[in-house]
Structure formats: C-alpha cells, structure tokens
Amino acid sequence: STLLYTTPLHLTGKYCTFYSTTFDTIDLSKFPVDRIRNFCIIAHIDHGKSTLADRLLEMTGAIATTDKNKQVLDKLQVERERGITVKAQTATLIYSHQGQQYLLNLIDTPGHVDFSYEVSRSISACQGVLLIVDANQGIQAQTVANFYLAFEAQLAIIPVINKIDLKNADPERVETQIEKVFDIPREECIRISAKLGTNVDKVLQAVVDRIPAPMASTDDPFKALVFDSNFDHYRGVVANIAVFGGRVKKGDRIVSAYLGKTYEVNELGLLRPHEHPTQKLFAGQVGYIIAGMKDVKEAQIGDTLYLQEQPVEALPGFKPAKAMVFAGMYPMDQSEYQGLRSAIERLTLNDSSVTVQRDSSMALGAGWRLGFLGLLHMEVFNQRLEQEYNASVIVTAPTVPYKAVLSSPKLIKEHGSEEITIVNPAQFPDRSVVSEYLEPMVLGTILSPDTYTGKIMTLCLNRRGIQKNMVYIDDQRVMMKYLFPLNEIVVDFYDLLKSLSSGYASFDYENAGYQAADLIKMNILLNGQPVEELITIVHRGRAYSTGKAMCERLKDSIPRQMFEVAVQASIGSKVIARETIKAYRKNVLAKCYGGDITRKMKLLKKQAEGKKKMRRIGNVEVPKDAFINVLKRKDK
C-alpha cells in the first residue's frame, strides 16, 4: 500500500543531449527580472504533471519535440513504481512571447506532504503555480493540500484541467469543484490535454501573463535560497538555488547563514534540466551552485547564501528537517550489519532529512532508529535500501515522537529542558515525574464519493479523529477534515480507508503540532516476564485494542511449549489483555525403526540448532521472528 503522491515531474538525463545551443550565446544579464517567471506544477498523483512538463520543455525547445517524450526512462525504480518524485528537479525554459524572450524557471517539487517543508521552500522560490486537476477524477485530497500550500504562500494559482481528451472527462464539473473548494472563478481554468498538446500554449501564455515577476534586484547584495541539494561523488554537494538579489559568479566567497561557514564558488549555472554552466547568476534567476560542500547537511533546504563581504539577513522560515515518524531498522542477520550500515550511509548522503541513531534491541540485535519526515518518506527510504542496495532489512512498526513535560526539577536539570522528546518507548518517563504527555497531531483531508461517508466517519472516530469540517465539493463528492493523532494513522489507516471505499477515497495530511494526551506505557508479558523489546507507548483509550492485537500476533508466532504460556498486555500491574498458548500435549506419533533414524536425526538436530537461537523470556522459548512479527509493519 502507499500513501498519496503527486505525479512526479520526470526530468531525466536524456534531455541533456537536446539542450538548445542558443543558450551558450545568451548572456543571462540580458534577462532583466521582469522577464523572469518562477513557477511550479502541483497535482494529485497521475493527474498529468510529468506529461505537461514534457510538453512545456518541448515547446520551448529545451528538448526535441518527439512523440516519445514520455516521462521516465531512467529514474529511480521507486519513483517509477510509486509515481512520486523523491528528488525534485528544476528546468529553465526560454519562451518567446509577443516579441520578447522570457526565462521561465520550472521548479519541481517533491510530490508529497511528507516533504511539505521542502515543498514550501520550493514554493517560496516561486511566484506562481500550475494546479493540475484531472478532468475525469476531479479534485483529490492532495490537490487540496497542495492548493493550501500555494495559497498560504500567496502565489498566483493557475488552475489547469487536464485530460480533456478522455471519454469520461467532465471539465464542467471540475470547474464547479474548483470554484467551490478554492474559490477561484471557473473562467480562470485552462482546459488542456497535455498528452495531445491541446491548449498547452495557453498555459505558457498564462505563466507570463498571470504570474508576477520575482521581486528582486541585481543592485541588492547577493542573497539566494537553497531549495534543494544533491550529492555528487566527484564534485560534492550540488545546491539548487533561487537568487533573490544581486549576482554571484565563479570564485566568489559565499557564506551559509545557518552554519556560518564560508565556501568558494567552483561552478554555477542553469538547469536545462541538465546542468548548464554559466559565468554568473543574477537576481530572479534559478540555477545550481557547487562550492566545495562535502555533506548535504551543509546545504540544508531553506538556508540562505550570501557573499562573505556583504552579509544579509537570512530569508525567513528556515528550520532544520524534523523527523515525525521513527522506525527501528535492523539487518536480517547480524552478519549483514556492516553492509546495511554503508547502504544507509550512502542513502542519507542525499537526504539530509533522515535522522540516524544507533539502537540495539535484544530481539533484533544491533541496528538503528531512523527518523523520517513521514510515512511515505520512510517507505521510499526502505524501498530504495532494498532495491538499490539489495539490503534485507527488518523494519519495526513505526512510532511517533511523543513528548513529556517534566515536573521534577531534578529531571529538568538533568535533561536541560522541561520538555523532552521520547523516541524509544523504553525511555518513556514515569507518570509521577511528568506533568503532561504530548502527542503529535496531524490535520487530515479526506475526499471521497459520499456513499462511503458513514464508513469513513466510523473509521476516523475509531482512530480518535475529531471532525473539523465536512463540505460537498459537488453533488457527489465530500471533503472531510479531521484532526488525528499522528500515531493513529501511521500504520494501516490509509490501507483501511482505501479498502472500505473501494479505492475511491483519497487522503492526505499535514502536521498540526502537539496536543496533550493520556499516554501510558504498556508492557507485554510472557508468563509474567516483561519483554523489553515490546514496550509500547499507547493512548489509554486504545490500550486494550492495541494490547489485544499484539497478544494475538504474539500468540500466533510462538510455538506451543510443553507448558501453558500466558501472553499478556499490562499497564503497570494491571493486565488488560490476555491470550493463552496451550501446552503441547503430544508430538506427532511416528514409528522410528532402523531406516528412519537418519531422517529423524536430521530433523531433531535442526530443532536443537533452532533451540540454541531461541530467545528465552523466563522459561518461555521464543523464536526470533516472533518479535519481528509483532514489531514489523504488517505485510500488505
């Protein structure tokens, strides 16, 4: 299962052979700010973002016009499979309009709200967005989430209704939805078929006409926003920047406002979408810069760059990435520890938002606790580990970062702050030293045909969701907003939503801060002995159902023993759920004569070997995979 993703903008290496030769001769200083437009395309998954981008690139000569420019050729496997953008890409287009040449910077955004911080940074480099909606499917949850990001950034929004060539296309209805949900007059919608190229020229005209030029002056001191970064093994960090003021050239000494470190510019240029070195970059322009940074953490998204001799005030809104979902990752076999470590290191080279902490568990051995921006981020990371590095990984069920407000002055002094974040459940502080526990919340948006409303409301209620509003966006489709504890949606919420709505409901969420919550620590006991690796932090109201589910899963994974085994979930000394593994009464009765010995010995030796690998909790022998079955995310 997956969450929601917007369609990626697939700009690939193939374009590099096509870039326009006219560029080399063009002096970028000839493009004053008023002939620059910075925009991005946002859309729900499969609504046609990449196809439109392909057409825009073709029409502006950035790539040759062929009927074969169809998204992806050589992107990451995970991106193709999931239709998401893991790494955003940027392309500068040259467009002639009414006798003038314009520099249009198309800034791609990662396609999911897990990356909403990155999206908001990308958006902050733009003045307008193309909001694409499928003429058949209409507005989906992610369309709404993306709209609000653009709306809050006060960007010009150009609604584009795509796929009007489809048989079931109903652009009228989609226009009604857009009017109703986004309060944008239907006349502003552009109906296109990106596939056939229908009306795509109108989109380009609208970009020039409706999106304002960036407010930037070449006379100001140099100031640039880092909105993306990549790691290149030969050249170090390649940072994508939007120049908000002044100019920068090769050899300039620049400073990162966040780290205060100074670097020398080795190379800079435009992205067409392939890197195209130039001598300088000017205010309003978008491009890349290589300045001897060795680690992506030195080019954090949202950071400001300026010239060493002309310090400026940093651009607002920068914050380091904050992990919202945590999961333990362990090698399938401890002998694979080194291999997995280097795979994780290589992947995090390109993704500064993943936090990595060493962790170890008695059940799973040495491993790591990784923090991700969200569930999708985590899934993508896992998938890349498996696909690109061929690493087999045990992933524990995801947890969220709870907080505790400490009441004991001694503890506050110890931790250096009143509020602490709890990532590992084993470190959950006792109620007696805490004045209040906090849990992370999200604001979820669900769009669905109204026939499923009842079922969806029941599901949300079961997940402690609080309905914030409910709107009909047309005569059949409903948009609901719910405030959820993040913990309630991290594991299987989206799967359930999809299955109860036959796949029609879409879901998206954004972070909504922390709220006080009645959290408790739940222990799992085997014949009265607590199992450290199964300690779980849970909301009091969900303790029973969570405890029961864990006991059931554990019961199914522990083989019968020669005595009865009680599998219990407890809070403090109170048992709240129990399953019983009945004692084994007899083995399968088989004859064993001379000819059977070899087979019998083989089987018994294997069992004896297995016995050595069992984890013992009290007198109970537990196969290693029993905890894994309880801890790991359910197979879909």
Next chain:
Amino acid sequence: GGFEQVKPFFRVFRVRWPYCLRRCSYCNFNKYIPRENNDPMMTECLQRETETLLQLSQVSCITSVFFGGGTPSLAHPSTIAAVLESVSRRAYLSDKAEVTLEVNPTPVGKSKLEDYCRAGVNRFSIGVQSLQDGDLKILGRDHSPHQALQTVEEARRLCPGRVSVDVMFGRPKQSAESWENELSELLRVCDDHVSLYQLTLERGTQLFKQVLGGEVTMPAEDVTAEMYQCARRTLHQHGFLQYEVSNFARHKAVSHHNTSYWKGRQYIGVGPGAHGRFVPRGEGGVVREARTQTLEPDVWIREVQQRGHGTRRRIQLSHLELLEEVLVMGMRMSKGINHKHWELFSPQLGLHEVFGTSNDIQELLQSGQLILDDRGLRCSWDGLALLDSILPALLVMLERQISQRLQRDHHADGQTKRISNPQ
C-alpha cells in the same frame, strides 16, 4: 571417532522388499510399483548383497531378521527362504532367531502365510491400519477390514503369540469416539503386540493435496492428543505394556528386532534404500558407519550384479553422532536408557554428568516429564508423548558436554606435551 569398545557378535538383519502393488494415498516412502516380474533377479541380488554385507561385517551370529517394505508379502515365499539360506551360509542363524515379515492383509497375502512360515518366518507384522472400510479406501489401501481380520486370525493360527498389528489414528474425519470403538474391536481379535502410529500428512502425497484442496479434513491436534491418550489407556487396561513410544506388548511379546534399534545395536540393511549401522570389520574398520543402499530397485540390481554390492553411501559416525543416535533411539523406550547401556557407548561421561547440570533439563525433571535416577534416564508416562520436544534440549546438552570434554582433553594433551618437552 565412534570407536566401539565392545565387539558385538550379535547383529540384526533387515531385508527391504521395495515393491508395492499400488501407492497408498498417505505414503511418501521410497517404493516402486514393479513394471515386470523381476523377482528372480531381485532374489538373486538380495542373496548376493546379504553375503557381501555379512562378510564385510564379520558377524558370527544373527539374532533377528526382519522383512520390511515396500510390501514384502508380495515376494514369493521362496525369496524369503533363499535370503534366509544366504544368511545361514555366512552366519549362525539360530532356530530361536526372530524372523518377522510385514504383511499386507489381502486374501493373497493371507494365502501365502503358511508358506512363509515354512520358509522360516516365525513372526508377522500385519498392516491392518484401520477397521473402517471407508477410511481404508481414503487411505488407498487394497484390503477390507474383513480381510484384515481374517489375515490376523490365520497369522495367529500359524504363529500364536507372535503376531503384531499396525494401526493408525488421526485419520481424515476420525473422531476420538469412533477411534475408541475401533480400538475395542481390534483388541478382541488382535494377538499380543500392537504398533500404534499417527497418520502424518507428508508433502507430495495424494492425501496432502486433498487436504490442501479442502476435500479432506484432518482431526485437530487436541483431538489426536486425546486419541493417543485414549489408546494408551485402553491398551493398558487390556494388559498391554507400552514399551516404546508407539509399541505395546503383552505377555512379553516385544519385537526383539526393533528393540535392537532402540538399544543402539548394530544392524545390517539389505535391499534398495535399506539403511544399516555397523562397523565394517571385514575391511579392518573400527568405526560404526551409517550405510545406505541405492534407492532405485533397477539401479540397485544393476549395481549388485556389476559391482557385487549396492551400497550407495557410507558415512563414519563420530563419537558424538553415535551418542546422539543412542540417546534419540534409547529415549523412545519407556525404560529409557540405563546407566550400563549408556556406559557401553560413553564409558567416560555418565548420564548424570551429561544431563544432570543443565537448567533446561532440571525444569523437565521438576515438571515430571523426565526422570534421571539410579536406573538411568527416561521419560515419564506424560513425557513420552512429548519426547520430540524433550529431545532437542537433551541433544543441545549432549553436544555441549561432549565438546567441552574434547576441549578439556585437548588442553590436557597440550599440557602433557609441554611438561614432557619443556623446550
């Protein structure tokens, strides 16, 4: 290595007849449906291999012979006579030696019993399996309950007190109740020996497919546990002593042949796919070998004809492996392993030393499933039903103790050397 201290002069001898008329639906044994009558050739080869292996083992006295299957009652009585003759030619085969033949209780099988007796057979093991007609059909057996009873009757007439019946429980759709009734019926006609075993679903069998496909349902674990306990109780009430996990006898009518396996004695196996455990003293061997004969009858025949033997695999058993087999087999007997029996194989490390110190085993002793006392090591009544769960713990301990012992010896050796050679 597994050097055996005691030179056993007495061996048991198993002959495997690999052919069956048809394949039972639950059976995944290596056996063959003969395409043509090659009995004369098979007979000749069994004789030749018998002599080869007896020569190799240098055995002087054979105490029991067992004709097993496949379906040995398909063999002509003259084949049985011929093999026994070969045995006698190379070793002493006393009149008192136990000579058992497995019988499929069909009318044809029954009609040959007398001739088998004349050929030298003096004990029959009859594969009754079930007294339910429908069940026999599901199992793919080619006899009826009535025919089975008649065969038992005839066998008892010929060899009174030396007839065993094989019965199977845990059959498709079987209930504990029907099993109890069936058992009572069986006890009215059977002789002094009963072998009891549970139908196990083996991969690749027809029955496995049927269960997988939902055509047939197998009784649940709790039900088969009930069946086993019920059988043990009922048999006990009728004077049968359980002397092994799946074997019961009254009037001391135990199978001497099978007891030899459980006591870890050497044995010779002849015939396609047959297993043996013996020291090949004929070629100067001192270590017990696990030997397997070639599986496919045609190939086996060719090998015996061309090379004079049909042994496909021979593996020397290490001291630990020998002790493991002695342990696993010995614990199957209700009397278990007595100290003297263990000492035969492990003169240096007694049962108390090996098993007395482990926590795991202490738990088993405390829960009353295992007993370790002056007599030796054995399972309790309850423990015997759980032997397969107990054995891994015993094996882990055995391995640990033996390897520690080896390290100590090694260490001691090293020290001796250093002392004797200070340079």
